Amino acid sequence: MTSRRQFIQACIPLSAALVLSSCKTAEAPIPTEAASHFKATGATVIDAAEKTVKLHIKCPRCGYTTEMEIEKPTADKPYSKEWKCPRCGCRVKITVEVEK
Ligand SMILES: [Zn+2]
Numbered sequence: 358m359t360s361r362r363q364f365i366q367a368c369i370p371l372s373a374a375l376v377l378s379s380c381k382t383a384e385a386p387i388p389t390e391a392a393s394h395f396k397a398t399g400a401t402v403i404d405a406a407e408k409t410v411k412l413h414i415k416c417p418r419c420g421y422t423t424e425m426e427i428e429k430p431t432a433d434k435p436y437s438k439e440w441k442c443p444r445c446g447c448r449v450k451i452t453v454e455v456e457k
Contacts, residue, residue: 399451
């Protein structure tokens with residue numbers, strides 16, 4: 358019985374450390390409430406306006422980060438485009454769709 362409790366206690370500092378380290382490496386701005394209506398792969402939606410959506414892109418190879426605005430995707434017309442890193446040339450497929 359006690360061994361299980363000890364196991365759980367041992368796990369807590371580890372998961373806390375993981376959260377801290379992921380916060381340190383994440384440079385993406387905190388997404389706004391409007392951005393939460395979109396689901397993206399290859400990028401992070403950080404803001405959404407009436408007609409545009411703002412994306413935060415981080416190159417998986419060299420870590421280059423940039424922001425760009427795209428035309429707002431709709432439920433039947435998701436955004437899909439290949440982004441090329443200007444620093445290392447890495448290609449990233451970016452898709453943004455409306456969260457259902
Ligand atoms: Zn790159």
